[in-house]
Structures are given as C-alpha cells and as structure tokens.
C-alpha cells in the first residue's frame with residue numbers, strides 16, 4: 001500500500017475557554033482520492049483542517065502530509081498544500097487578477113510567471129471577464145471560485161477545501177462539484193469538509209462522519225449509506241383515512257413497516273426503485289391512488305439519528 | 316501522486332532573508348494598492364491632517380501663545396506631523412483585524428512564505444504612505460505660513476525621525492489589530508491609547524499650560540519627545556534638541572525591538 005497523502009493520528013485540540021473541538025481524531029487519505037469529512041456545524045471540521053494546514057498546533061496526536069509532520073516541518077507542508085477555507089479569503093480591494101498574482105508571488109513565482117498563472121486560472125474558472133474588477137463587485141459564487149483558484153496557484157498535490165459549497169446557490173454548487181471532480185482527475189488528493197450528505201456522497205471516495213470532535217463512522221460513501229439509512233419513499237394519500245388504509249396494505253404485503261405522518265405514508269426503500277414499483281402496484285390493486293410522490297435521500301439529520309441517536313444539534 | 320513535488324517543497328520551504336524581503340514587498344504592494352481603493356484610508360491620511368492644520372492654525376491657534384521662532388504655525392506643524400502618523404498607524408490595526416476577519420491571515424499562514432512577511436509588508440506600506448503624508452503636510456504647512464527656520468537638512472532629519480517612530484508605532488498597532496476580534500474592536504482598542512499620546516503631548520499646546528499632574532506624563536511620553544526633537548530640528552527654539560533626538564531614537568528602537576517580535580508571535584499563534 002502506498003503511504004497516505006494525509007494521515008491524522010489521535011488529533012486533539014481544546015480551545016481556550018475549554019471547548020474540546022477535537023477529542024482524538026484519526027484517519028488516513030489515500031493519494032489521488034477525495035476524502036470527505038462530514039459533520040454538522042461545530043463538529044470540529046475546520047479545526048482539523050486548520051491543524052492539517054499548519055495554521056493551528058494540535059494539543060495531542062500528530063499529523064502528516066505526504067510524509068511530512070505538520071508540526072515539525074510546517075514549511076515543507078505549506079509548500080505541498082493548497083487551502084480554500086470556509087470563507088472566501090480574498091482581498092476585496094484588489095482585482096481578481098491582482099489577488100492571484102499576489103498569491104503566485106508569495107509562492108515564489110516570478111512576477112511574469114505569477115501573472116501568466118493568474119490568467120490561466122482566471123480562464124479556467126470563468127473569471128476572465130471580471131479579472132480586472134475589484135473583488136468587492138464579485139458575487140458570492142465568483143468569490144468562491146476565485147478563492148479556489150487561489151488555492152491552486154501553486155499546483156499543490158494536496159488540496160484542502162473547507163465547506164467549498166456552503167452558501168452557494170444550487171447552480172453554483174453543481175458547478176463547484178464539477179470543478180472539484182476535474183481536479184481529482186489530474187492526481188490531486190483532496191480533503192473536503194461538508195455538512196451535506198449529498199455532497200459527500202457525490203464527491204468523496206472515502207468518508208468520515210465527525211461529531212463533537214470525534215469520528216463516529218467511516219467508510220466509503222456506499223458503505224456508510226448502507227449502514228446509515230436508505231432513501232425514503234413519501235406517498236401523499238390526500239387524507240389521513242386513505243393514508244391509514246394504504247399503510248395497512250403496504251405494511252402487510254411489502255413485508256416491512258410503513259409509517260404514517262398525517263396523510264403521508266413513508267416507506268424505506270431497501271431495494272431501491274424496485275420498491276417504488278412494487279408499492280405503487282400494491283396500492284393500485286387495492287384501488288388506492290396517491291396524489292403525490294417523493295423519493296428523498298436520508299438527510300444528515302437521518303444519518304445522525306441513525307449513528308448517535310441525536311440529531312444535528314449544535315454543541 | 317506527484318511525489319516529485321516533495322524535494323521541490325523541501326527546497327522551497329527554506330525561508331532566506333532575501334525571501335523575507337521579497338514577501339514583504341509583495342504584501343506591501345498589496346496594501347498600497349488597497350489604500351488607494353479604500354476611501355476611508357485616503358480620508359484619514361489626507362483630509363484629516365489638513366483639517367487639523369486649519370483647525371489649530373485658524374480656530375484655536377490665535378489663543379495659544381508660544382515663543383517659537385515664526386509663531387504658532389511653526390510650533391504647530393511639527394506636532395501635526397507626529398499626530399498624523401500616529402493616527403495613521405490605527406489603519407494598521409484596523410487593516411490587520413479585517414484581514415483576520417476575512418480569513419486572509421489564515422490563507423497567508425498556510426502559504427510557504429516568511430512568517431514576518433504579512434506584518435512587515437503592512438508596516439512598510441504604512442511607511443510609504445507616511446512619506447506621502449509628510450509631503451502633504453509640508454505643502455499644506457507652507458500654504459498656511461509654516462517655514463523651516465533651520466536648514467533643509469534639519470527638516471529632513473526631523474522627517475526621518477518621525478518616520479522611524481511611526482514605523483515602530485505601526486508594529487504596536489499591529490499587535491492591537493491581531494488581538495482584536497474584528498476591525499471595530501481594533502478601532503475601539505486603538506483610540507484610548509492614541510488620544511492621550513497625541514493630545515496630552517506637546518503637539519498643539521506647550522506642556523507648561525497643562526495642569527501639574529498631566530505635565531509629568533505629557534512631557535516625557537514618547538510622542539512629545541519626538542515632537543520636541545522634530546520641532547527643534549525644523550524650526551529651532553527648543554532647548555537640548557540633541558537630547559530629545561536621542562530619547563526619540565531610543566524609544567523608536569526600543570519599541571521596535573519589543574513590539575515587532577510580539578506582533579510576529581501573535582500572528583503565528585493566533586487561534
């Protein structure tokens with residue numbers, strides 16, 4: 001097995017004031033993969049990223065990036081990583097191009113090379129038109145793209161993305177996903193944090209779920225999904241009485257419990273789409289027609305409920 | 316995986332003094348560009364000193380008697396110089412607090428750059444701005460009747476002394492900026508320090524007109540020392556100019572030696 005691109009061992013961090021942000025977090029990220037860190041607000045994701053990017057010293061445990069200890073060799077680690085933090089960290093008063101050129105020069109590109117690299121990235125992130133405008137005038141999505149571009153100036157082999165799509169509109173989110181997927185294609189190792197199960201599912205090869213500073217589950221996204229909860233079919237039956245009848249029919253014949261919330265019947269989809277067909281057929285046979293139908297993914301709340309018995313409450 | 320990146324990274328992680336200087340210049344350039352695009356910053360460094368000159372020259376000045384050669388305007392302008400650069404240093408604390416708030420400092424800390432670069436760049440940008448401020452005040456001063464009574468060398472020495480002191484002050488305000496939760500707090504933390512230093516000084520009114528309890532502070536605090544030295548060098552009429560120059564230099568160097576490492580430490584360890 002190749003050495004891990006990122007390895008965290010028993011990371012601990014307690015902030016002044018006694019907040020225990022991390023209480024022994026361990027994981028390893030294989031080179032060239034996307035690693036997802038899934039957890040609610042306040043779980044400790046940013047703290048872990050800050051330790052791995054040498055910004056914060058851990059109180060306990062150790063971590064390495066491409067074999068270099070983040071505490072003992074922070075300089076080497078910094079030369080190997082790119083970071084796009086939770087908030088777009090760009091200078092509002094500079095233009096997009098000036099921002100990227102500055103980062104380029106700080107990563108030791110000569111001025112001309114830094115300018116060339118800036119233009120390359122501006123084109124890649126569809127910011128060429130806005131390149132000469134001050135960032136103040138950018139939309140949220142544009143700032144995020146610029147921020148990600150800034151993390152890529154140095155072509156880092158390891159990239160940290162802290163909640164890269166939080167605050168983006170659905171279009172921006174999908175676009176960001178495509179961008180991240182393209183990055184991985186060229187061999188970059190990515191660690192990303194997210195509060196969205198859907199995002200982790202779509203992007204991450206390997207996942208940890210983190211809560212109150214602890215890893216509470218890990219595995220591939222499909223392993224976790226199997227463990228955590230299945231898609232749910234919601235059937236709107238129009239009235240409570242009809243829903244009650246439908247629940248009885250489905251409960252008896254599908255061989256698994258259906259539940260009812262007012263006029264909506266909920267069925268866990270063990271077999272995926274096949275279950276939907278079966279359920280609709282059974283209802284049709286019984287002369288019951290739903291007035292509405294939704295298949296929904298389990299939410300992060302469902303996942304946390306399954307794992308911890310509590311929802312995604314803030315600490 | 317691009318393992319080839321590792322030896323390159325090892326080489327690039329070495330921070331030589333030359334690197335530190337380059338990083339400082341890149342950040343200084345960034346801050347200077349920023350200044351030209353922040354209306355408040357431009358206001359603080361240009362309109363405000365002009366307002367103070369006019370206020371003290373024409374509103375209060377008539378009531379203040381001084382024995383200086385050339386009268387009150389010659390007494391006032393060296394004080395305005397120092398007061399303006401001291402007020403300007405607040406921009407350092409506000410700017411750094413903003414950088415912290417926006418996450419820029421986090422980004423800089425994750426880059427393979429010199430640990431001193433961000434702060435040195437900021438203070439060097441302040442220094443450049445203060446050079447322009449010095450030209451501005453000289454111009455405005457001449458327009459309202461200020462005249463250098465010593466020599467051009469005396470004047471230049473005074474400006475140099477003021478710039479050195481301002482540079483040390485910038486590091487002090489950097490410490491404040493890095494300790495504040497946001498830019499508003501930085502501002503609120505800066506002014507209680509700044510007001511006594513600039514107004515309970517020999518900038519606008521001779522210290523002997525102040526109540527006894529205040530004189531002890533007003534006479535010996537660093538801002539007064541620098542003002543007295545600058546006044547002596549520019550217009551004369553100050554006893555023991557060399558002594559004031561010496562004390563000013565000791566303050567400037569002393570503050571720098573204490574505050575610069577403290578600021579860099581704050582920068583590195585801020586959680």
Ligand SMILES: Nc1ncnc2c1ncn2[C@@H]1O[C@H](COP(=O)(O)OP(=O)(O)O)[C@@H](O)[C@H]1O
Nearest residue numbers: 015019021040041042043044045046047315586
């Ligand atoms: N600089 C800090 N000082 C004190 N407490 C902090 C600091 N940063 C984070 N925390 C606390 O540590 C916990 C984990 O925070 P964080 O790592 O930001 O979580 P996440 O990124 O998963 O939302 C939270 O309770 C948060 O309030």
Ligand SMILES: [Mg+2]
Nearest residue numbers: 045046047086
């Ligand atoms: Mg976070």
